[in-house]
Amino acid sequence: MEIWQIVGLALTVSVLGIVLRQVRPEIALQMTILAGTAIFLLVLGRVKVIIDLLQNLAEQANVSSYYLLIILKIVGIAYLAEFGAAICRDAGEGALAAKVELAAKVGVFVLAIPIITAILESLVRLLAWGD
Numbered sequence: 060m061e062i063w064q065i066v067g068l069a070l071t072v073s074v075l076g077i078v079l080r081q082v083r084p085e086i087a088l089q090m091t092i093l094a095g096t097a098i099f100l101l102v103l104g105r106v107k108v109i110i111d112l113l114q115n116l117a118e119q120a121n122v123s124s125y126y127l128l129i130i131l132k133i134v135g136i137a138y139l140a141e142f143g144a145a146i147c148r149d150a151g152e153g154a155l156a157a158k159v160e161l162a163a164k165v166g167v168f169v170l171a172i173p174i175i176t177a178i179l180e181s182l183v184r185l186l187a188w189g190d
Contacts, residue, residue, distance in 0.1 A: 065098050091149050099142055126177070129170055136166050
């Protein structure tokens, strides 16, 4: 699906949501969540191309696929958390959205620990090499 189709879907659902919110707010919310999920799933197809490209680049640069996997997981957490928090905000649950974002930040930090450790170990080796 092209971006203009996604934008068209989003605008259509937004206009319908405004109208429905006045008479049936629960249906408007469900419609918004369904459209958001559909857009999310449509975009996932494009993500495969990006992942394949990054894997090829990592192989050419002799970067461990372990670190690439971590980075991809971090990006996935960020996008998924943003999506979930937006749905919570649409439902009027700002506090819950903030908790989703906090959980994502903690998850990203936990996943980043091996990368941070590898960088620090490299710095220690560099500093020890200069002695």
